[in-house]
Each structure stands twice: as structure tokens, then as C-alpha cells.
Amino acid sequence: MSRVDPHSYFNSDQPLTSRLDWRFSVDFEGSRITGVANLFFDAPAEGALDLDTRGLSIRSVKTGEGRLVEYELGEPDEVLGTRLRLLLPQGTKQVAVEYETSPGATALQWLSPAQTAGKKHPYLFSQCQPHHARTMIPVQDSPRVRIPYHAEVTVPESLRAVMSAGNSGEKDGARPGTRTFLFDMPQPIPTYLLALAVGNLAYKAVSDRSGVWAEPEVVDKAHWEFMGMEEMIQKAEGLFGPYEWDQYDVLVLPPSFPYGGMENPRITFLTPTLLAGDRSLVAVVAHELAHSWTGNLVTNATMNDFWLNEGFTVWAERRILEAIKGREYTAMAWAIGRRGLDEAFERFGEDSPYTKLRTDLAGIDPDSMYSEVPYEKGARFVALLEKTVGREQFDRFIAAYIKECKFTSITTEEFLEFLHEKLPGVADKVGAEAWIYGTGLPANAPTFESESLKRLEFLSSGWSEGRRPESGEAEKWSPDEVLIYLQGLPRDMTLDDCKWLDDTFGLMGQGNYEILVEWLCIAAGSGYQPAFGRIREVLSSVGRMKYIRPLYKALGRTPASRALAKETFAAVKDSFHALTRRVAEEEMEAYPQD
Numbered sequence: 001m002s003r004v005d006p007h008s009y010f011n012s013d014q015p016l017t018s019r020l021d022w023r024f025s026v027d028f029e030g031s032r033i034t035g036v037a038n039l040f041f042d043a044p045a046e047g048a049l050d051l052d053t054r055g056l057s058i059r060s061v062k063t064g065e066g067r068l069v070e071y072e073l074g075e076p077d078e079v080l081g082t083r084l085r086l087l088l089p090q091g092t093k094q095v096a097v098e099y100e101t102s103p104g105a106t107a108l109q110w111l112s113p114a115q116t117a118g119k120k121h122p123y124l125f126s127q128c129q130p131h132h133a134r135t136m137i138p139v140q141d142s143p144r145v146r147i148p149y150h151a152e153v154t155v156p157e158s159l160r161a162v163m164s165a166g167n168s169g170e171k172d173g174a175r176p177g178t179r180t181f182l183f184d185m186p187q188p189i190p191t192y193l194l195a196l197a198v199g200n201l202a203y204k205a206v207s208d209r210s211g212v213w214a215e216p217e218v219v220d221k222a223h224w225e226f227m228g229m230e231e232m233i234q235k236a237e238g239l240f241g242p243y244e245w246d247q248y249d250v251l252v253l254p255p256s257f258p259y260g261g262m263e264n265p266r267i268t269f270l271t272p273t274l275l276a277g278d279r280s281l282v283a284v285v286a287h288e289l290a291h292s293w294t295g296n297l298v299t300n301a302t303m304n305d306f307w308l309n310e311g312f313t314v315w316a317e318r319r320i321l322e323a324i325k326g327r328e329y330t331a332m333a334w335a336i337g338r339r340g341l342d343e344a345f346e347r348f349g350e351d352s353p354y355t356k357l358r359t360d361l362a363g364i365d366p367d368s369m370y371s372e373v374p375y376e377k378g379a380r381f382v383a384l385l386e387k388t389v390g391r392e393q394f395d396r397f398i399a400a401y402i403k404e405c406k407f408t409s410i411t412t413e414e415f416l417e418f419l420h421e422k423l424p425g426v427a428d429k430v431g432a433e434a435w436i437y438g439t440g441l442p443a444n445a446p447t448f449e450s451e452s453l454k455r456l457e458f459l460s461s462g463w464s465e466g467r468r469p470e471s472g473e474a475e476k477w478s479p480d481e482v483l484i485y486l487q488g489l490p491r492d493m494t495l496d497d498c499k500w501l502d503d504t505f506g507l508m509g510q511g512n513y514e515i516l517v518e519w520l521c522i523a524a525g526s527g528y529q530p531a532f533g534r535i536r537e538v539l540s541s542v543g544r545m546k547y548i549r550p551l552y553k554a555l556g557r558t559p560a561s562r563a564l565a566k567e568t569f570a571a572v573k574d575s576f577h578a579l580t581r582r583v584a585e586e587e588m589e590a591y592p593q594d
Contacts, residue, residue, distance in 0.1 A: 008142035015045035054081030195264035263291030311378015320536035460488025
């Protein structure tokens with residue numbers, strides 16, 4: 001038996017799923033989906049087939065001809081879930097698993113009308129990465145397994161379904177008061193890219209191949225914010241080759257979505273915290289778009305190789321943004337990213353195995369080790385390769401990498417073989433082994449400088465000595481410059497200094513959540529009570545983990561702020577996504593006892 005993924009029961013010696021036909025209904029009253037997963041094989045199969053499940057109720061398993069298939073459920077594992085072993089009779093070409101999810105399925109978040117912008121309709125969205133698809137469908141839930149799929153989704157007739165697939169039409173549902181939406185994804189994708197959202201949704205096109213989905217109350221604002229998507233697609237195609245997924249839409253979700261974005265093919269899911277009103281946070285869209293090449297076309301084989309997805313994509317995102325906004329802008333982006341990387345090193349310790357690019361997460365929930373390491377350390381390794389061979393040669397390498405590896409899922413070792421073949425000697429020259437298998441950040445990490453960046457670092461480093469921006473200087477700063485300045489400031493300030501910061505930059509009313517949360521972390525750590533109301537407001541309305549973790553950490557510095565954290569969490573925890581709730585709990589568990 002050969003299990004190739006530490007987070008899946010997928011066995012490479014068993015039959016391989018080649019296609020999925022998925023038909024299911026969405027039950028908002030029961031917070032469940034019920035349906036049938038039809039799994040197809042390229043050749044007649046027999047014997048054991050292990051599928052991943054967690055919390056699923058299996059009703060029946062049949063062949064395509066209707067013969068009952070024997071099955072057994074293993075003992076639940078905290079990380080892997082429950083193995084569903086099917087015993088396929090000889091000649092099986094298709095197997096149909098009828099099942100029902102549990103209300104606690106971690107892939108699915110069910111929202112009441114009160115948790116939406118419109119306040120009239122319920123909402124459902126999925127988040128399957130890294131290993132949560134098994135909570136909404138029984139599959140070989142490993143990135144190594146790529147499948148095209150067809151889906152038919154039945155929902156209340158007042159709502160609309162969207163998926164990570166092309167729209168193929170709609171029809172009346174089998175039951176009164178329902179509507180069935182049809183979808184097709186002809187390209188093979190890993191199961192973590194299965195994605196579903198159901199709600200009161202409206203659409204506005206940006207171009208003939210891109211547009212914005214959101215609730216009607218949000219869609220105009222989102223459409224304005226992301227009007228630059230088509231330019232991003234064109235710049236990305238010029239860098240990485242043709243866009244292979246036909247359509248590129250974004251869906252702006254309600255605030256409880258735990259990530260900034262999720263690169264579901266054809267329809268990126270986005271947090272509403274990006275709607276800053278000044279297009280200052282569109283870099284997240286560039287990142288998710290870049291995944292259309294690095295991540296969705298060429299995918300990490302397991303979560304041990306996650307840096308292949310995220311390191312290449314951060315690098316690609318910054319290449320796209322450089323093509324649009326110039327090198328000064330991307331120097332700022334690299335500086336902001338370095339702050340996130342330093343925080344990850346502080347959280348784990350620089351000698352921690354979790355600061356390696358290629359990790360060993362056997363027996364470990366990958367969600368618990370989520371950090372900026374694969375993103376920012378990985379991107380710096382890719383940038384080092386580019387710097388070493390020169391941009392022109394490296395661009396040829398990237399083009400070959402995407403063309404030759406597209407629609408496959410590869411390991412770190414397979415990438416290194418490709419690197420050795422295409423760029424002989426470069427891996428040794430840059431110390432690739434130390435970068436990939438070593439901890440911390442190697443000494444030859446590339447640096448990214450600009451005059452503006454030097455000025456900001458000079459000002460923030462001299463805060464304790466009274467150094468401040470010159471009169472009127474700060475008014476000319478871009479949002480990224482304000483953010484970098486704030487990131488360099490002490491975390492513990494006097495109340496007068498906090499007031500000066502707020503008065504100078506208008507921080508309490510910021511619509512840019514990157515700036516707002518950076519400021520609130522300073523205010524929380526400093527015990528600046530005039531900001532407590534705004535902190536409570538953010539913690540009560542935003543579920544993005546990137547903001548929840550640092551805020552709850554900063555709130556641990558003083559007795560008053562710890563009390564605020566615990567009081568707010570108790571009031572809002574049930575509205576959080578399970579991943580966000582766990583992040584907040586982890587930070588509060590580290591608080592000293594008052």
C-alpha cells in the first residue's frame with residue numbers, strides 16, 4: 001500500500017478517480033448538504049478504494065449499474081478524518097456514494113440573514129483548502145489527485161449558486177420552491193479547489209471574461225474597487241502565458257470569510273475587507289489571479305510542498321504589480337511582506353522546523369501551522385533564482401515550468417529535478433538545499449530597496465528619540481507608506497503618542513484594514529482606551545485570520561485589553577469561521593492570568 005500524502009488516505013496503488021459528477025441539495029434549515037458523488041475511473045476497477053471523509057453520513061454506495069458496494073468506515077483520526085473504504089466488485093467503472101454532511105462540516109460556513117449585507121437571506125460558502133473538501137464530499141482528498149467535474153446544485157429558488165466551474169445553465173428543482181444550477185469544470189483540479197457559494201448574489205462584468213459577484217448591496221462598490229482586473233489578467237498573460245481557465249470572476253463574501261482570498265479557479269473568493277474605497281488593497285486580487293498559473297495550473301503535491309504554491313505566487317503577484325505600478329511600489333510590497341515573515345519567525349522560533357520551505361507535517365493539522373513562511377520565504381527564494389540568472393533567462397525558465405508542468409501536482413523534489421535540468425548548477429550556486437530544507441532565512445536572501453523605503457525606515461526607527469515626519473510630509477504618503485511607517489513603530493506607546501498618531505493620520509476612521517489593524521494593534525498593546533470601541537467593532541465584524549491573530553495577541557498586553565478581548569470573543573465567537581475561532585483561542589490561551 002502506498003500513501004503519498006500525509007494528510008489523505010489516498011493510496012496510489014488503488015484505482016484513481018478520473019472524473020466527478022456531483023449532484024446535491026443545500027438545506028439551510030438543517031445546515032447540511034445531501035447528495036450523490038459519482039466517481040468515475042478511466043479503466044474498469046476492482047478491490048479496495050480508500051476515500052477521505054470527515055463527519056459524513058454514508059447512506060449507500062452503488063456501482064453505475066446499481067449494484068450495492070460493500071464499504072467500511074475506519075476509526076476517526078483527528079487530522080485525517082475517517083477513511084471510507086469501498087470494496088469494488090470486478091469491472092467497476094463508476095461508483096455512486098449517497099451521503100449527507102454534518103452541520104459542523106469545516107468546509108462549510110452557514111450564515112444567518114443577520115450575518116449578510118442584505119439581512120434578508122441566508123448564505124453559504126465553502127473553504128476546502130487545505131484538507132476540508134472531505135467534510136462536504138467523499139473523495140480522494142489530496143492535491144495529487146486532479147479531476148474535472150460536473151455539478152448540479154439545488155437551492156431555494158430565491159437564491160443563486162456559484163461554483164469554481166463554468167455556468168452551464170439552470171432549471172427548476174425537483175421540489176417546489178427550489179432551483180437547480182448546473183456547472184462544468186473541464187480542466188482537472190485538485191479537490192481543495194472545489195468551491196461553492198449560495199446566497200442572494202448579483203453580477204457586474206468588468207470585461208468580457210471577468211467580473212464581480214457579490215450581494216446586491218455590495219456589488220457596485222466591489223465592481224468599482226476591482227475595475228483593474230482585466231489589466232491584471234493581460235499583464236499576467238504577458239508574463240506567464242495564456243490564461244487557461246476561460247473566465248476570471250471574483251466573489252466578495254460576507255465578513256466571516258477567514259482569508260484575504262482563495263484562488264478557486266474561475267471564481268476567486270475575497271474578503272470584503274479589501275473594499276477600502278481607494279483601490280489600495282487590490283494586491284490580493286493580483287495574488288489570487290497569479291494562482292491561476294502558480295498553484296492552479298502547477299500545484300503542490302502535498303501540504304509539505306505548500307511553498308511551491310505560495311512562494312511562486314507571491315513572486316508572480318509582485319511581477320504583475322511591478323508591470324502595472326513600477327518597482328518603487330513593489331519594493332514597498334516586499335518590505336510589508338518581510339514584516340509578516342519576521343512575525344512568523346517570532347511565533348515559531350527561527351530554528352523551528354516550521355520555518356523550512358519543505359516541511360514534514362505528518363500527524364499535524366496543516367491549518368495549525370499556517371504562516372507567512374511558505375509565502376514570503378518562498379518568494380524570496382524564487383526572487384533569488386531570478387536575480388542569479390537574470391530576469392530574461394528566468395522568465396524563459398518560468399514559461400517552461402508552467403508549460404511542461406501544467407495540470408500536474410508536483411513535489412519539492414520534482415521541482416528541484418526540473419530546476420537542475422533547466423538551469424544546471426544554479427541550485428548549488430544559491431544554496432537551494434539550505435533554503436528548502438533549512439530553517440530561518442539564509443544570509444543570501446535578496447533585498448529590495450527604494451529611497452522612499454529608506455526614508456520611512458529612518459523615521460520610524462527614530463521614534464523613541466522624537467523623530468517625526470516633517471510638516472505636511474505624511475499627507476503625501478501612499479497607503480503602503482503609511483503602513484510601513486506604522487509597522488516600524490514601537491508596540492508600547494504613551495497615550496499622548498497614540499493620540500498624535502491618530503490625529504496625524506486619521507487612523508480610527510481608516511477604510512484600509514491593513515493600516516487600521518496595524519494601528520489598533522499599537523493602540524491595544526499600549527492600553528489606549530479611546531481605541532477600544534473601534535477594536536471591539538473590528539473584532540465583531542471581521543473574521544479574517546490575518547487580522548484576528550495580531551489583534552488578539554496585542555490585546556494580551558494589559559489587563560484592560562485582555563478583558564476586552566475575552567468579553568468580545570464571548571459575544572461573537574459563534575459567528576466566526578471555525579479556523580478563525582481557533583486562532584483567537586490560541587492567542588488568548590497564552591494570556592497571563594489576571
